[in-house]
Amino acid sequence: MPPKRIWYGRLTGFTCQLCGAAFTRTASDRFRPSIPRHCSLACLRTAQQQARIPRVCRYCGVAFTAQPSELVHRGAHYCSKHCHNRSKAIDPVQRFLARVDRLTTPDGCWLWTGVKDQHGYGRLSISNSSQGIRVNVGAHRFALEQQLGRPLAPGMRALHRCDNPPCCRNDGAQSHLFEGTDADNVADRTAKGRGADVRGERNGAAKLTNQQVQYIKRRWTELGPGYGHKTQIAHETSVPVRLVYGVTGGRRWQSVSSTE
Numbered sequence: 499m500p501p502k503r504i505w506y507g508r509l510t511g512f513t514c515q516l517c518g519a520a521f522t523r524t525a526s527d528r529f530r531p532s533i534p535r536h537c538s539l540a541c542l543r544t545a546q547q548q549a550r551i552p553r554v555c556r557y558c559g560v561a562f563t564a565q566p567s568e569l570v571h572r573g574a575h576y577c578s579k580h581c582h583n584r585s586k587a588i589d590p591v592q593r594f595l596a597r598v599d600r601l602t603t604p605d606g607c608w609l610w611t612g613v614k615d616q617h618g619y620g621r622l623s624i625s626n627s628s629q630g631i632r633v634n635v636g637a638h639r640f641a642l643e644q645q646l647g648r649p650l651a652p653g654m655r656a657l658h659r660c661d662n663p664p665c666c667r668n669d670g671a672q673s674h675l676f677e678g679t680d681a682d683n684v685a686d687r688t689a690k691g692r693g694a695d696v697r698g699e700r701n702g703a704a705k706l707t708n709q710q711v712q713y714i715k716r717r718w719t720e721l722g723p724g725y726g727h728k729t730q731i732a733h734e735t736s737v738p739v740r741l742v743y744g745v746t747g748g749r750r751w752q753s754v755s756s757t758e
Contacts (some may be wrong), residue, residue: 516541557581590624594640597622598666607665607674610637618663641668642675650677657683661690710735711745711754718746 511522514537521537536542550563555577564574576582585593597612597620610620620637639656643649645668650656658665660674667674678686699707706714714731721727728746732739744750 512537514538514541516545553577555581557585590622590640591644594622594637594644594666597637598641602667603662605660605662606667606672607660607662608667609662610664610666612637614664620664620666638663638666638675641666642673642677644668645670645673645675646677653679655680655683657686705741706737706745706751708754710737711751714742714745715755 511520512534513520515535517537519537521534523534536545546565550565551569551574552561553564553574554561556575558577558581560577562577568574576585597610599609599611602608613621615621621634622637622640623634624640636656638658639650642656654677657676657678658674659676660667662674665674714735714737717731717734718727721730728742729739731746732742735742741750
């Protein structure tokens, strides 16, 4: 809630959010990125201390507190830099197992509960002894390498049978992972009907179903060209107007006719 402001000529009045005392700042302070909310440094420090959130260190188990901003940017999982560094020295297999939920989903997947990338694939930080640096690898790739007992050859990929990016199930015969090349990945995608060349509602990027397209085309034939007709069809089908324009104009969904 923004602080109350009282204007006194060139001075700006504020009310301290902690103690409720009235205080003033020069008028130029109101143009700064952060509006003054506390009357003194002591009130500011007290408010920051009260806002801290209790946490438990993942490595040593000691209770500590963290600022809300630390949870947003760094997660605040460790009480100190020492514990953070020591946690990275733990065997990567143990860290991997600690982040895999083995309570299988209805599809039998073991889901990764750690950090994921923008595509939903798990990421694991491990030490590269040959280069002396830490690298981030795919959690599903690490799982497959543990199953095979060897690193994947250059150019080989860890592929999913279940098409579930966070899945890391690698228990032998029931494993959801297998080794393959980029060509194998494309062939697997096409065989499952998820390729970019697949038309209609089977395409992974499809925003409409075949029934919706058929209805749009039938309604457009019934109403005919006219002001507001496409908008009316969009309201009837609850789809964006731009999609109705694409379907009725013949630029999209040419493979579906109104009579199918």
